[in-house]
Amino acid sequence: MKREPPRTLADYGPLFFPATMLTVFFVVPFGTMIAVSFFQRQQGGFYTPAFVWSNYERFLSVFFGNVLGFSLMLAITVAICCVVLALPFTYCLTRMSRRAQVLWLVGLLSVLSLSEVIIGFAWSTLFSRTAGITNLLVAIGIMDAPRALYPGFGAVLTGMVYQAFPYTVLVLFPALVRLDPTLTEAARTLGSSPLRAFFNVVVPALRNTIVATLIMVFIFALGSYLLPQILGRPQHWTLSVLITDQAIYQSNMPFAAAMAVFLVLVTLALVSLTLFIGRKGEVA
């Protein structure tokens, strides 16, 4: 379908509402944050307007560099784990009966209704020594004694993957439903085992969807600041945790703002890089 380009101001009408919302709730706060990141901090909790680079300079240290690196690594790991788990799961889901699909999707949606706090404390209980899943393993004779599985990196990763998994499935679901089932059948008649057909037909045919999903989960995971605190040790704290800490507990708004701006820039750079590589792969 070919559409006429909008000509009069009234043609742009439907754009006003989202444009206003985006300006008021994103552009203005983000602009304020950028401005604050250059302000001078006053001891005692406030800041005065200024233009100083000291907030950014403070950030350029080994400590914050490590935290930034860990945050990115954690978010990428969560994104990869989610897609690797969700892709075969969703593929099987689309081949189930309508009834089974509805049941699974309702279950996944109910996970979305849980808040991050509830997810965090539920997993901390499940991973605890006194009431955790290791007690079950002891009961069936796999382990000798119950053990605490948290705090630790594994616990943080599990919690975050659990939280992001339903989103991943919901994003992948439409693309997989639309995927022509005869593609895999054709691959099978051409000598591919079903497993091989999945990897060299389904996965490449869905490449754009997979890249988009990876980016979405990555950004989603980057903003997580409660689960690393509940399920991790201080070395597992992400940049988002430190930003919260600076902004709320240290009352150092300019530094928190500088870190947030930096995080946004790094994220944008990574996402553009991913899209750029994806585009190049498409041309080749």
Place this chain on the structure above:
Amino acid sequence: MSGLVLKDISKRFGSFTAVSHVDISVPHGTFVCMLGPSGCGKTTLLRMIAGLDEPSEGAILLDGADITPIPTHKRNLGMVFQSLALFPHLNVAENIAYPLRIRGVAKEDQKKRVDELLQMIHLQGYGERPVSKLSGGQRQRVAIARALALSPKLFLLDEPLSALDAKLREAMQVELRQLQQRLGITTIVVTHDQREAMTMADTVVVMNGGEIRQAASPVDIYRNPADTFVADFIGSTNLLEMSADSAGRATILGKPMAGLKLPTGLAKASVSIRPEDLHLTAPGGDAIDGTVTFIRDLGGTIETFIDVSGQSIVAVSTPRARPEVSVGQKVGVVLPDEACVVLKR
């Protein structure tokens, strides 16, 4: 026996029987068309031959070996799907090379075979194109080349030409038949288009309601249909009721037919007579009297519709033998005995 043998194949989905007790043998190198209305089980039968569906009962034999338990990817067959199922992320050459790559054929040999196949389908120089940039007919050819890349024992096609426009479809039918004869490959095509089946097949298998109604050569199917369904489904025909009069002679529309006999023990039967076998004469005499209701002059053929006591009969003639009739005129319809096929109802 070399070739494909289906032994008492049935397929049930829950309480629905899609295919019921099918027995066919397809000798090596023959071209078989499975023909039938939609939902007659022909596609299910093809999918079972391909191994994409499992038969509920029966066995499939290829060159004497039972292939029923063998998974699709080990059956050595080529299949063209109705949707064609070309891989969107691969270009033309990569699509055709896909089965070769899966089998681990060396890169140079892959290239050689792909060039050969591109030549066979008259698409030399198209190898680097993305499949999305091809026309319908070109895609069709690519799908055929990909299915034939490994020189399979069986070539299966599921409604392969249904997406093409009428002209191209006719051309592709001829091309497909010539290709099959050149390669001598056992081929099974599923179609609902009887013209397509008549053009291409050595043997036409007419199916309805999950059962085979008749399996024979196209001419045989046309000339000697096994039942009223086949007679009506293949080409157009006039199905008339035949019954016995008080003296036990066969009559059609009230006229005694001296040369025809009812099947023994039956008081009623059907007669199928092709429109081109009817003659129109002056009313009276031995002819069945009727009134012309409509004349469709198609240039190449002329169809005359005649009403005989409520029953509509169609006669087809060529322009040279144009009947000198007009709408509303009384005419006589002659049914030559040798053209009448008596069928049980």
